[in-house]
Amino acid sequence: MLCVGLVAGMLSGVIGTGSSMLLMPVLVMLFGPQQAVPIMAIAAIMGNLGKILAWWREVDWRACAAYCSTAVPGAALGVRTLLALPPHAVELALGLFFLAMVPTRRWLARRSIQFSLLHLALIGGVVGFLTGIVVSTGPITVPVFMSYGLVKGAFLATEAAGSLAVYGTKVAVFKHFGALPLHVVFDGLITGSALMAGSFAARYVVVRMSPRTFKLVVDGLMLSSGLSLLWAAGR
Template sequence: MIDPAQLLALVLAALAASTLAAVAGFGGAAILLPVLVGIFGVRDAIPILTVIQLVGNASRAAFNRRQLDLPVVGWFAVGAVPFALLGGIVFAAAPAGFLTRLVGAFLLLSVAWRHTRRGRQSHLPLHGFVAVGGVFSFISALAGTVGPMMAPFFLAYGLVKGAFIGTEALASAVMHVTKLVAYGGASLLTVENVAVGAALGPLMIAGSWAGKRIVDRLPERLFVAIIEAVLVITGLAFLIA
């Protein structure tokens, strides 16, 4: 049973997470996951988080539907579906500590690479999203969140602002649906988990709406700078964890 203090923390975290994710395209799970783990334990937290992320990503995709790059989502899904299923199956045996530090190093290196001459000139080909979808869907099924890791690849393809937010969100929604199927097959997804995630859905939609209004008013260069700042902060936090 959730006490009033836990409920308040959960509500505030969900609203803050969805607004941040709507502005930066990622980062919401980093706010929500510690709260969920503290209340429900890690075994239930990641399936609950996946339900919440599905609602949040679907709403961000809907709010940015005019700027979606559907070919990117299609190629992403080719890799995401099989590897999200595989990751969900092996979820219980994930070596989380080493993986967390590896992710932190990757985030910092990805930002540094973007500021080198070759990094500024790099461009991810469309079919490259098959690998992006496969690798990060597998990791997401194990660790719960990979938004900061995927962001550099969507940026490298040339997506910014609404196109970046909406396309990344729709691709992530495909990934989360597949993860839920895998969790359900492994008896990790309960009715209670779905109920908690669904109950927070309206807050995720409200945060997505607020974040969309902020993004529409941001200059493109400031938008990219915000994303890179979140990447650096998240990377350092993962290395220290």
């Protein structure tokens, strides 16, 4: 588990997301789906904290505040409605969304269309709600923050700060409904420690990447994430 967590942390530390895509199948096999979700939420808090510490000086706090103003209450609402939604329908919708975001991000970049703080606030509520329902919506936040104009360290740090607030809310709601026993917290801390270590190791990769290469890697992740979600929905 520690080895998988370290690799997942490095992947997330390079492109801003992807740790849950690697870790969730392993967590489900080891602990079952009901425990895997809160374990991943705790691990995600630690993984995002690692990225913030690695890129502390690069955080755009105004963008983070605008996003969190609606994403945090959205996440709380999403967790409360988690059991009321059919998971396969959510996976199908998210898979199609991720695939559509690859050409959409490129279209926005060609036309120099950038999101404002208001856009981040409007989008944050929707993304926060979806994050409360599914394990991760990282591939959604990637094009959102990049369309605001953030790349490399600034993108990684700001996206991580926003995600930290959202996952913190998610864990708090899990605890409120009694879905966070001590052994789940322990497993989440172990997994999260590996993610944090991977985030720091990834810094040495990111500083050597060009912005163009960084964006190509992000597109590749969104494509693979969308296809994996569609495959999961079709099972």
